[in-house]
Amino acid sequence: MTGAASRRTVLTAALAAAAGAGGVPSAAPEAAAAARHVDNRFWATHADWSGGSTAGTRVVAGARPGVVIGSPVRRTTYRDPHTGRTSAWECASWTSAPHRPGVPASEIIVSWNAHTPAGTWLQADVSGTYSDGTAMPWYIMGRWASGEADIRRTSVDGQSDGKTSVSTDTLSVNSPASGLRIASYRLRLTLYRTPGTTRTPTVWRVGAMSSAVPDRFTVPPSTPGLVxxxxxxxxxxxxxxxxxxxxxxxxxxxxxxxxxxxxxxxxxxxxxxxxxxxxxxxxxxxxxxxxxxxxxxxxxxxxxxxxxxxxxxxxxxxxxxxxxxxxxxxxxxxxxxxxxxxxxxxxxxxxxxxxxxxxxxxxxxxxxxxxxxxxxxxxxxxxxxxxxxxxxxxxxxxxxxxxxxxxxxxxxxxxxxxxxxxxxxxxxxxxxxxxxxxxxxxxx
Incomplete structure (x- = not known):
């Protein structure tokens, strides 16, 4: 059990049309798609990475294609709130093409797979559009490194535009009952390295699970199908x-x-x-x-x-x-x-x-x-x-x-x-x- 779990706020949608859905019925593909309230989109192939926009990053081929720093586009500083240390970094970024989930979402959770050698780290962000036609700001969904020598991995509190908010690792619509949803989103990776070096993070998978889970205390029972x-x-x-x-x-x-x-x-x-x-x-x-x-x-x-x-x-x-x-x-x-x-x-x-x-x-x-x-x-x-x-x-x-x-x-x-x-x-x-x-x- 995690003592910190009570600090997490997971907001869920009230979707009357899906309130009775306990899973995808064994019907025509169209009916199954209509019943879904979860959408997964992950970028992991060479074509995926090549379809995004780059600012100083480049796509690498191989068994696990990904993105790395090519020619950094700027220098910046980062003050680590958990160590108090301010360090200089050079960085580059990759941004996905927009993705429109099959069902407009009330929540998004971003995840990534990467190698961050010493002297490097990454930041994952998400932005998008709302169902009312307005734009969502860029939200930081994590600052991460596999090690601890350069930064402390961290979520970022206090992010909200009044319509959506980030709670640790989850972007949620503040008032799902209002009917507002996230209609589309883009992901952005910013890769950092020590200035003057050739080090780079390598990211071979990034993506998001977007969802509009029915608002329910109970779910329909399923029929056992496996031993x-x-x-x-x-x-x-x-x-x-x-x-x-x-x-x-x-x-x-x-x-x-x-x-x-x-x-x-x-x-x-x-x-x-x-x-x-x-x-x-x-x-x-x-x-x-x-x-x-x-x-x-x-x-x-x-x-x-x-x-x-x-x-x-x-x-x-x-x-x-x-x-x-x-x-x-x-x-x-x-x-x-x-x-x-x-x-x-x-x-x-x-x-x-x-x-x-x-x-x-x-x-x-x-x-x-x-x-x-x-x-x-x-x-x-x-x-x-x-x-x-x-x-x-x-x-x-x-x-x-x-x-x-x-x-x-x-x-x-x-x-x-x-x-x-x-x-x-x-x-x-x-x-x-x-x-x-x-x-x-x-x-x-």
Whole structure:
């Protein structure tokens, strides 16, 4: 569980036409498209990058095409609010072509995959147009580097134009009930390096999940369609209680990086002994400490920044990571069927999830399979030990706490739910089944 989760505001749309939709029905493609409330658009191919506009960047080919600094267009300074240090940088930028989601959006979450060697970092921004024809300003969705020597990775608070606002990692329409939506958007990458060097970040994936999740306390039940369990490493966040409290109070709040580490290792990657040399040798599972440190958002003061977790996963050789939403447990089943576990975000009261033994304002766990009865098999890091991480949760309870967009908290107040938010990590060379399962969600 993450103690910082209660600071996140996730605003959701009230779309009467979609209020009863629990997923895409098995009907004609036109009907399925009309029922969707999630749109994924990621730029990752040479054609994608070449279709954007450059200002000092250039497109590089290869197995993982991307953008790098070519000839910087300007010099600037950046005062890091978390260190107080002001440094000079030269920079270049890439801007995507406009994208118009299939459904006008009430929320956008941007994620990216990149390599940032020492002396470099990047900033990801989003802008667009509203459904009333007016323009949205450019919003900063993250300042990021894989390391810590140059800047502290950070979200940026206080961004709003009165119509939309940024809360940590999510751009949301302030009043969805007004009917205002985000009609189109563009993404911009600004790449920074130490002046006079030839270093450069390399970004091989950037994109966004835009959505207009129905405003609902309950979701329609799904029909079980899969019996399978993926063998995923098990790590407990609670075994790290009290360790490195500078990273969001230690293991008590490390559900997100602990879940990320489980899936990174599922795909056969892990930090090296050199990477882990900073961790107290008396601590078990030091790779969880590593994940917490390198997903930590110094503004949010937590390890639960969704895009920062996806970006961290993608620092490992040959891995991709994105943040998206799924619309149903059926979609999750299709991913598990293809061998892709799913890190899910949910919030619930203790009595809403039988067997959990806790309630939470925000928690990440990993869905790894389904029983013969259709119940969800999850690696839940909020467990007392690594062997206890594997849990079986009742299907109907689990899908509702994950997919709903509104709920009642312990005080009876109406608050937001995550509406199916999840992280997806997969290898650079997926199997045909994995590629197909991702493509069905609009992820390529």
């Amino acid at each position: 399978r369990e993926l063998i995923v490493p098990r790590y407990s966040q609670n075994t790290h209680l009290g360790q490195y409290p500078e990273y969001d109070n230690g293991g008590e709040a490390w559900c997100s990086p602990t879940s990320s580490q489980m899936i990174i290792e599922y795909w056969g990657r892990r930090p090296t002994a050199k990477d882990l040399a900073w961790v107290d040798p008396d601590f078990a599972d030091p790779q969880v400490c590593q994940a917490a440190r390198y997903t930590f958002d110094h503004q949010y003061e937590g390890c639960g920044n969704w895009p920062f977790n996806a970006a961290y996963a993608a620092t490992y050789r040959g891995l991709n990571g994105v943040v998206t939403r799924l619309q149903s447990l059926t979609e999750l089943e299709s991913l598990v069927r293809a061998g892709i576990p799913v890190i899910t975000s949910q919030s619930f009261l203790k009595q809403e999830l039988t067997g959990a033994g806790y309630g939470t304002a925000g928690h990440l766990m990993t869905a790894i399979g389904f029983t013969a009865g259709g119940d969800v098999i999850a690696n839940d890091p909020a467990s007392p030990s690594n062997p206890a991480v594997r849990r079986v949760y009742r299907r109907r309870e689990w899908e509702n706490i994950w997919l709903r967009s509104k709920r009642h908290n312990a005080g009876g107040k109406v608050v937001s739910g995550t509406g199916g938010v999840c992280y997806l990590y997969w290898p650079e060379s997926p199997t045909a089944a994995q590629r197909s399962a991702l493509a069905a969600l609009g992820i390529h």
